[in-house]
Amino acid sequence: MLPFYSGSSDFSPKAEFSNSTGLFELSGVSRPENVSAFYSQLIDWLKAYEQECVQAGSWPGKGIRVNIKLTYCNSASSKYIFQMLEIILSWKKYGIQPVINWYYDESDDKMRDDGQDLADALEYDFNYLTLN
């Protein structure tokens, strides 16, 4: 299985999902023209990755880490990010304890609040970190 990479554009985020390290990172802004198409490919990749790990009977040694480093996202993107994280958190059934790092600009309370709203909806604790 290949890692997933999608470069950022003016209004689409950069996505770097590594199958070998288990680090999934989303950065930039998220308002892609076709939100469904953009996030469906990430969701499909995650489902294929889960199958591969289950079949191999092994997960990355460092566990699963998710870095969300968005400066803004539209509401449709938020719903897809929720679905992505829901899939990743479902891997707790395999004994995985995913770490979700939510990055935000120090002066941007709104982005931090968005992270807290997602964490509340997922009923899971995120780490909140400021962007350099």
Add this chain to the structure above:
Amino acid sequence: MPYKIRALPETKSSQNSFHTWLVQSKPIILNGHISLNPYLLENYTLLDHQGIIHYETIGELIHTFKDQIHARGIQTGTYKKVLLVMIESLENIMKHSECCPSGQAPGTKYTPVFTVRKNLGQFIILSSNAVKKQNIPPFKDKLDYLNTLDQQGLKEFYKKTITNGLFTNRGGAGLGLIEIAKISGKKITYEFSPIDDHCDRFNMTITIDETAN
């Protein structure tokens, strides 16, 4: 010596024409000095768009808005709130505008209008577009429901909607208006005014207080 405009006394009846005059006024040049009325510096129009909203239009409006942030001294916290309300409002127009054949000249009764103004310490975001009458009842119900909720209620409604897994056939997540209400922290002001037998014009005004950071 820079020329100063003495503020005119305001009355309720004169307020609208006074504000119109201020918005339309140009900088005053006297003896080589340019002086702006302080009132003009505090009250201005950031965006004024008339025309069909496409995906690219939203991008252009975002860039136009961003280009003015530093010059206007708008702080990050306020900028992000206005930006996100802008995006959700414009995406609503893009997805839900009706009765507006493509290629139609601006200025017709079906043409979407979108403006962002600063006035007396508040940012006022006005969106206006034609909607089919048959789509109004559930839309109006949602707006009225949102206007009954406080911040906690909005958070709970947001959670319920983001977890339901549903998307509209136009790719909407059902979160846009909730997000707008959460950010504004004020009631959504709206009205529907008839255009013809099939369409009404939907006008929505969102107010965001300027914050210190």
